[in-house]
Amino acid sequence: MSHVLLVEDDDVIRETTQLTLERDGFRVTASADGRAALDAFHAERPDLALLDVMLPGLNGVSLCRRIREASLIPVIMVSARDDPVDIIVGLEAGADDYVTKPFDGAVLTARIRAQLRRAAQPSRPTGVLRFGDVEIDPDGVQVRRAGKVVALTPTEMKVMLRFAESPGTVLTRDVLLASVWEYEAGGDTRLVDVHVQRLRNKIGADRIETVRGFGYKLRNPE
Numbered sequence: 001m002s003h004v005l006l007v008e009d010d011d012v013i014r015e016t017t018q019l020t021l022e023r024d025g026f027r028v029t030a031s032a033d034g035r036a037a038l039d040a041f042h043a044e045r046p047d048l049a050l051l052d053v054m055l056p057g058l059n060g061v062s063l064c065r066r067i068r069e070a071s072l073i074p075v076i077m078v079s080a081r082d083d084p085v086d087i088i089v090g091l092e093a094g095a096d097d098y099v100t101k102p103f104d105g106a107v108l109t110a111r112i113r114a115q116l117r118r119a120a121q122p123s124r125p126t127g128v129l130r131f132g133d134v135e136i137d138p139d140g141v142q143v144r145r146a147g148k149v150v151a152l153t154p155t156e157m158k159v160m161l162r163f164a165e166s167p168g169t170v171l172t173r174d175v176l177l178a179s180v181w182e183y184e185a186g187g188d189t190r191l192v193d194v195h196v197q198r199l200r201n202k203i204g205a206d207r208i209e210t211v212r213g214f215g216y217k218l219r220n221p222e
Contacts, residue, residue, distance in 0.1 A: 002116055005046040006030045007037040007063065008078070009055050013101070017050075020105035026112070034058025038066055045071075047119075048112060051095075052078045053086045061086075061093045068094035072153050074115035078103070084190075091194040096155040097181065098191075114182045119154040129164045131220045134203050136164050143203065150202050155180065159195050163208065163218035172215040192216075 004021055008014035009032045018028045029044055031037035035057035041049065049067055051060040058066070064075050077090035077098040087098050096115055099108055129136040135144045138161055143150045152160065158180045162171065177187040180195075196216055200208055209219050 001025060001027045002048065002112075003027045003029065003044065003046040004112065005037060005041055005044070005049040007034065007050065007055060007060065008032065008052045010052075017105070017108070021109065021112070024105075024109045026109075032056070034060065034063045038063060041067055042070070046073065048074045048076070048115060050076050050078065050108075050112070051090075053080075053090060061089050064090060064093040064095050068153070072119075072151075074112075074119050074154060076111060076115060087188075088190060088194060091191065092198070094153060096153060098188075115155075118158055118180070131164070131167065131207065131218065134207060136160060138164075145203055152199075152202065156195055156199055156202075159192075160199060160203075163216070167218045167220050170211045170214050170217045175215070 004026045006014065006018055006021065006028050008017065008030070011032070014030055014032060018030045021028050029040050029046060031040055034055040037055075038058060051063055053060040055063065060077060064077065067073070067075060074097075075095045077087070077095040078101060079086040079090065079098055080101050090098055097111055099111060127138075129138070133146045137143070141157060143152055143157070143160060159176065162176060162179050173189040173192045176192045177183040177189070181187060181191060196208055207219055209217050211217060
């Protein structure tokens with residue numbers, strides 16, 4: 001039974017969401033306060049965190065950053081539909097995905113299960129892959145640059161592996177959404193753009209090239 005940390009200050013949404021997740025087979029620790037949720041995270045070590053952006057005590061973005069300092073568990077942010085800035089800031093803080101309010105319980109459960117699957121099975125290629133001074137070890141779930149380990153979240157690792165499967169091939173945002181986030185249609189391409197930017201910051205801005213109007217490709221420097 002996977003353990004979800006649910007952090008939501010709206011009593012109705014929190015209680016309804018907790019009931020939905022428990023009905024679908026998850027163990028849920030619920031909190032209405034960011035600081036209390038951080039204590040619960042350290043005490044209980046959940047498998048996934050579901051964080052509202054607007055929280056008392058410690059907001060969702062700051063809470064996400066604090067979780068990322070200690071763990072690579074999947075993090076899903078929850079944002080109001082008309083707050084795109086919150087979405088981008090949350091992803092840049094280390095979140096793997098987001099849902100918008102109001103959300104459907106079945107969709108939320110599907111997104112949580114998809115994140116847990118990716119965290120449990122992060123690798124597909126085998127053997128160490130080398131692209132200049134960047135080495136990708138799918139079996140060890142590790143990326144090194146110039147011999148130093150680069151800390152990636154599970155979702156960043158999945159994006160990196162998808163690029164490594166097709167070096168030099170342009171991958172559209174829709175292809176990346178389908179293969180990494182399991183969105184067959186209608187996914188928000190900002191998920192791709194923010195994760196690619198985070199990868200660039202970690203492995204070198206010149207390693208993933210933007211092909212304007214199409215998507216991205218992994219460059220293999222000579």
